[in-house]
Amino acid sequence: MDFADSLASLRSVENVRLMDRFNNRPQIIGTIFLTSTHLIFVDPEGKRETWILHSLISTVDRLPITQYGSPLRIRTKHFFSAEFIIPKERDCSDLHATLSQLKPDSYEKLYCFLYQAPNHLEKVWDPFLLATEYMRMGVPNPEWKVEDNNSNFDMCDTYPPLIYVPTSTTKSMLLGSSKFRSRGRLPVLSYLHPNGASITRCAQPLSGFSARCLEDEQLLQCILKTNSQSNTMYIIDTRPRINAVANRAAGKGYENEVNYSNMQFKFCPIENIHIMRSSLNKVLEACELKDPSMNQYLNALDNTSWLQHIKAVLEAAIFIARAIDVEKKNVLVHCSDGWDRTAQCCSLSSLLLSPYYRSIHGFRMLIEKEWFSFGHKFSDRCGHIRTSDNKEQSPVFLQFIEGVWQLTQLYPTAFEFNERFLMSLHDHSHSCQYGNFIGNCEKDRFDLGVKDRTYSYWNYVLQNVNDFRNPLFRPQSSYASEVLLPTIFPQTLKFWLNMYQRFESGLLPKENTANTLIQLVDHTIALNDHARLLEKRIRELRFSLENGVTTPTSNEDINELQENHNATSSIEHDSGSSENELNQTTAESDPPKSNQYLQLLNSSDVESGISSDYSPKTKPFSPSFILPHQSSSEINDIPTIERIAFELNSIAVDWRTYHAPLYCACSSPFDSAQRKYNCWRCGENFCIRCIEHGIRLPGLYSTNFAPVCKTCVRSIKTSPLYIDISTSGKSNNRSLTSMDDKKQI
Amino acid sequence: MSSNLLEKSKLSICPGIYCGYQSNSTNCGACQRGYRVNNEKICQLCNEPLSLYNFMYIVFMALLALTFHWYFVNRLRKKKQREFTFVKQTILYFLSIFEIILAFIFTLLSFPPIGKLTFNTCQVKLFSDFYPIFHNPIVNYRKKLRCSYEVVYPLQSVIFVLYTYASLIMLFLRPIFVSIIRQKFISASIYSALHFYPCLLILHALFGGLIYFTFPILTITSSIFLNAIHFTLVANGEHDWIPFLRKLCGNMQNWIIYFIHVALLLCGLISLTEIENKYDLILLPIVFLPVSLKQPDGELKELWIFYTNMDGIQTKFPMKNEFRSQLPTSPSLSSKYTITLRLKTLETCHFDISVLDEAIKLAESLDALIAHTDGPTFDVTFLFPFYFPRDFEVIQDGWTAFSVESEFSRLQAISDEWRISDVNKNFAVCETYSERLVVPKSVSDDQLKRSAEFRSHGRFPVLCYLHKSSKSCIIRCAQPLIGASVRRCKEDEALVNSMLIQRHKKGWILDTRHPNVVKLAQSKGGGCEPEQHYALWKRLHRHLDKHTVLQESFMKFIDACIDQSEKDRWLSKLENSNWLLHVKEALTVACIVAQTIDREETSVLVHGSDGWDTTLLVTSLAQVLLHPDCRTITGFEALIEREWIQAGHQFRSRCARSAFGKSSRGQESPLFTLFLDCTWQLLQQFACSFEFNDTLLIQLFEHTYSSKFGTFIFNNEKEKTKYNAVKKTVSLWSYFNRPEILRTFLNPFYEPNLNVLWPSVAAQSIILWRSLYLRFYENQIPQQEAWDEYLIIKEKELQLRSYVNKLRQELLELERKCTEKNSNMIKMEKDSITTA
Secondary structure, three states, X not given: OOHHHHHHHOOEEEEEEEEOOOOOOOOEEEEEEEOOOEEEEEOOOOOOEEEEEHHHEEXXXXXXXXXXXEEEEEEEOOOOEEEEEEOOHHHHHHHHHHHHHOOOOOHHHOHHHOOOOOOOOOOXXXXXXXXXXXXXXXXXXXXXXXXXXXXXXXXXOXXXXXXXXXXXXXXXXXXXXXXXXXXXXXXXXXXXXOOOOEEEEEOOEOOOOOOOOHHHXXXXXXXXXXXXXOOOEEEEEOOOHHHHHHHHHOOOOOOOOOOOOOEEEEEOOOOOHHHHHHHHHHHHHHHOOOOOOHHHHHHHHHHHOHHHHHHHHHHHHHHHHHHHHOOOOEEEEEOOOOOOHHHHHHXXXXXHHOHHHHOHHXXXXXXXXXXXXXXXXXXXXXXXXXOOOOOOOOOHHHHHHHHHHHHHHHOOOOOOEOHHHHHHHHHHHHHOOOHHHOOOOHHHHHHHOHHHHOOXXXXXXXXXXXXXXXXXXXXXXXXXXXXXXXXXXXXXXXXOHHHHOOOOOOOOOOEOHHHHHHHHHHHHHHHHHHHHHHHHHHHHHHHHHHHOOOXXXXXXXXXXXXXXXXXXXXXXXXXXXXXXXXXXXXXHHHHHHHHHHHHHHHOOOOOOHHHHHHHHHHHHHHHHHHOOOOOOHHHHHOOOHHHHHHHHHOOOOOOOOOOOOXXXXXXXXOOOOOOOXXXXXXXXXXXXXXXXXXXXXXXXXXXXXXXXXXXXXXXXXXXXXXXXXXXXXXXXXXXXXXXXXXXXX | OHHHHHHHHHHHHOOOOOOEEOOOOOOEEOOOOOEEEOOOOEEEEOOEEOOHHHHHHHHHHHHHHHHHHHHHHHHHHHHOOOOOOHHHHHHHHHHHHHHHHHHHHHHHHHOOOOOOOOOEEOOOOOHHHHOHHHHOOEEOOOEEOOOOOOOOOOHHHHHHXXXXXXXXXXXXXXXXXXXXXXXXXXXXXXXXXHHHHHHHHHHHHHHHHHHHHHHHHHHHHHHHHHHHHHHHHHHOOOOOHHHHHHHHHHOHHHHHXXXXXXXXXXXXXXXXXXXXXXXXXXXXXXXXXXXHHXXXXXXXXXXXXXXXXXXXXXXXXXXXXXXXEEOOOOHHHOOXXXXXXXXXXXXEEEEEEOOHHHHHHHHHHHHHHHHHHOOOOOOHHHOHHHOOOOOOOOOOOHHHHOOHHHHHHHHHOOOOOEEEEOXXXXXXXXXXXXXXXXXXXXXXXXXXXXXXXXXXXXXXXXXXXXXXXXOOEEEEOOOEOOOOOOOOOHHXXXXXHHHOOOOOOOEEEEEOOOHHHHHHHHHOOOOOOOOOOOOOEEEEEOOOOOHHHHHHHHHHHHHHHHOOOOOOOHHHHHHHHOHHHHHHHHHHHHHHHHHHHHHHOOOEEEEOOOOOOHHHHHHHHHHHHHXXXXXXXXXXXXXXXXXXXOOOOOHHHHOOOOOOOOOOOOOOOOHHHHHHHHHHHHHHHEOOOOOEOHHHHHHHHHHHHOOOOOOOOOOOHHHHHHOOHHHHOOOHHHHHOOHHHHHHHEOOOOOOOOOOOOOOOOHHHOOOOHHHHOOOOOOOHHHHHHHHHHHHHHHHHHHHHXXXXXXXXXXXXXXXXHHHHHHHHHHHHHHHHHHO
């Protein structure tokens, strides 16, 4: 069924009740709208809109009929769960049918191929070259080389075209080894530590009970010899021993210790994808418990074993990191196919080992390398496409993300990115909005041509990098710069409430320090910028006072003021007669005005009334700027009172921060997990939709676009002074500088 | 005669100390080797027999070489523990002795008289005898007379010869030894010797004289010091004689080292006194034993014990709570007996003791101590707070900081229907209340007394909180003694009713017991207000556990927290402990009270059975929710002082044990900890509404269990007065309220929040207070770093804000000036125009 068809039959359902899980708010009655991409629930007062992206919907269930109608429960992949009660049963079944038909049955129908991003997001992909990442690690070097055996994906279709192997290997060795390994995933370099020890990854060998492969054994010896510091290396099987043994019966299994000399074998018991999937389902059930008692809740959490699984993953990663850093031994990691648990362990241990990967950029590289390039099956694991069964779905990537989160909790200053970044990463792995997560391997993405047809997630990250930055990140701190080797106890791991319960704002802390911190940092940036402008203005005024003649200090401003001056003086010639009046007005108006500023300083700017009070009053005086004085042109060069007032007025010194109102000006409610934005002009809190980024505030020295609320944008834009600033011919310069500043940030 | 004269003239013209005439020459100059100039300036053959002192000097130099040998052998052993066995080491030791002795003999033999085990010497008279080169006289300021020769023949050269022999012999013997043993690394000892021998030679050449004159003293002092150091190392923190001696005597190496020291000392003494029969002086090193024993070592935990030992009241210090003597579980632990000391503050100390008897004795005595400190016979004045000297300047005395009057003055601003009553003067009516109480104006003291008789322990209803907006109040008391016959007391009813200011709404009586418990209490004479007699009130039962149930829950909980074994499922243990359940329940009840006060705008009367446990928990938590002042540091301190200490929470009984103690009297109960935990839950849900951070809460937790201060060591105000705590001890608040301490409690995010807090009490929102319960088991440094970063960010923002404000002011000032100037100029222009 096509979208158009399905939507033709049903576009909106009215009088729908949205059940609140905790019943502490009255039920909301509203309307469900279906668009081609979203399901939208709007309540009549327009206070609350719930947008659900179709590709995020995981299950749609019909529940037993209640007195109000038939309930429909929608669960999403980012842990939102809503229960709608639809009065007419026919509507309900229609909706159910439509929604359950929505999941695309082919790649071509995925959301990313429809998605049109806002203008400022570029469609050009920032190319990721595996080679540059390996170059950073110092590969190729005398020990390791690059091989292009796989350039047509013919040796292994889930590996990248270029693979990195020890220098001493031969092509036939690689070919032989790839035939011996499941899905041709032979051992290749994943991470090289500065001390020479390395992580290599592969899939399980097809050893069965007795099979062996000389090439594979040689390859492992070659890997062993790349590290001269140790004469043994680890082979880590990330499966429980029982699973590995069971695989032997299927002709797979693990390396026979007899055949591989100088190897130490170790099993790190991480359960398989099916156990993980059911564990996550139990977590969701635990989260959906209606007002559980403490013991019910803890019991439910305990039964999920979710934290134990996370702990197993982390422990495996820590073991690898310790082997690399402390024991200085090479490590070969594999699981069954080497794209789930192997990816988790390799990426987490790299994260522990290298501070580089703890930056936003480095983390991107890590994900590109370990997950995208080495073929984690995103489409299968996240269930992007409708299949007959969903046994391939599993929260493998989520577990990795949560592992990283647990580490960020242990070392709050060591990571450049924050919780929001991790959550966004997880959500977009499911949302299909960006092409990065589409398909099961590089080859799929190549075949689909995602780079030409979709947007890149990383562009989106770069665009919003300020939201994803950890304000506590201290690159020079001891924990940020060294290898992290935490000891994990069961007590160490926390339940990630902000992830799994993020839509239950009632359960989350009411005052979120993480958001407060971001606000503080933003405020610091704004004030810094403003202070620079104030310093400049003071310098100018001083100069004019001392010399009696005003020559602005910076070239930029000479141009600007010169232009103003020219423009104004030309007008002046026409209307020389108005001079007297003008002088009077300025003379009269100035003293009270400065008083007003003082008031403005004394009273807190938080009261948003000031800005609206003030803006109409500026208008009568504004002509005085345009109409200048005749002979005292020098004096005109200094920024006028109105100009300064306008500038001062455009920046709020005090921001409303902590005990923010519950509702935004647009009357949509804030919840504590949400990022609140402060308008740089009035200092009030706004939701993301009420903030505009496209304005340059006159009170800032730099010319970055500042976040300003819609009312303030209007009041600034209507001010004639603003037009003056924006039309002055230096916008080109400014945009350049703004680009630079952004890069710095 | 002439020859005499000649000789005399010769004498007179031979200058310098060491210049002389040789027998066959008439020139004044240096003597031959083996000769020394005498008083007559004639070179005389050195033929005095070797004196004991000189002999000892050579022995000393030989020993010096030997010491170096041994030192390097010892180092070698440390480096190669596995291959280099003790036997080989001993062989090497003896080999070096043998080499030196052989070299010594050779040296003796090779000096005249050759072939005999002695040699002739010249006397050493002066220090300068070793450095004749500095005493070459200059004749007539022109010619330098070179008179340098070996004056002290052969004491200077003999050492060179000795060392040369020694190294040669070594170079001959050691390779043989190495080849026999077949372990190449032993040759390292040869290389080291080849390094230190030249060094020794240079040392001797430069400082020979110094050494010659000082070596006995050097030997004696160094032997004594080295011995002391050696003993200290052996003692390794031991404070008792017997285990120390056992350690000392048990090891062969110790004996050898000891005898070497004795020998050294002997050498020094003999050479110094030149007597040979006072051997009793050997015992001298032993005198220094106590010195080595009393060396304090720098470890923090040992310092704890050391400190209390020094104080002499260590046995009463209420830190030791439970200990476990772990007998060696496996032979690999080899003679280490660990005593694990668990502290009430949840810290754990492990002590390794090598002697079983000692361990058992220590364990027994500690056990006895612990039993004693909270036994019924224990006198509270032996507690440390009574001995704690006030080592800081008290800015604000904590004992007087939170008086009833100051609280009352705040209250009067809201309502004038209350008064302070002195009915409890000298604790006549109620022992567990403070002397001054806030009661309604309309009730007389007599009525109060009647009411007190009707209430358990005389705890009649008193005001504890008055809400500003609704003027509704929280009242606490103990259960009424209605008994099975349902007695009533008119005065009590009047008192309770008079507290209900708004008559149009019914108040709530919140009983923190289950109805069944109430029934049980009723049969024992207690009970709850019957609704027919208290018609203006509605009753509500919300059960909160206390005493044994709570204590056991806490013990299980802490046990789960510190259990680091992998197998047990942590979450199910946490669930079994029920601690978080108690937190959730306490918060829920507090929310109910807050809701009644703020939303329903009616008063609440809270009581349990005695009104000093769960009642206080509920009333204090409700105040934190309702009243913004209680979320400031001083407000919180005032709350604790008012609601817990003055309200008679039995801190000494309740906090006699924390999580590890075997409960002895069933009085222990972590109610205050529960209150702190609940406050922390609020703090983490409303991170910006509290002026303090969790450091304050953790500090409070620690001080309730063990403190230098007198605040938490009494059961009630009466006890405090009885022991004169105000004079004799220091208040915790005096310590907390100093700026440098206060600074560590500040929450950088604090912004006063005047609203009532409505926390989430859902199970999902109640979380584990890691920074308290796991603070000794998790690495806290990263969290600390994060916290520092918070402070930096906040500080930066504040600075910038004030900077911007300053700049703005400055700008406006300038602007005003500009305007003035501007207008002046315009005026001038105008004038010029008009004149034109």
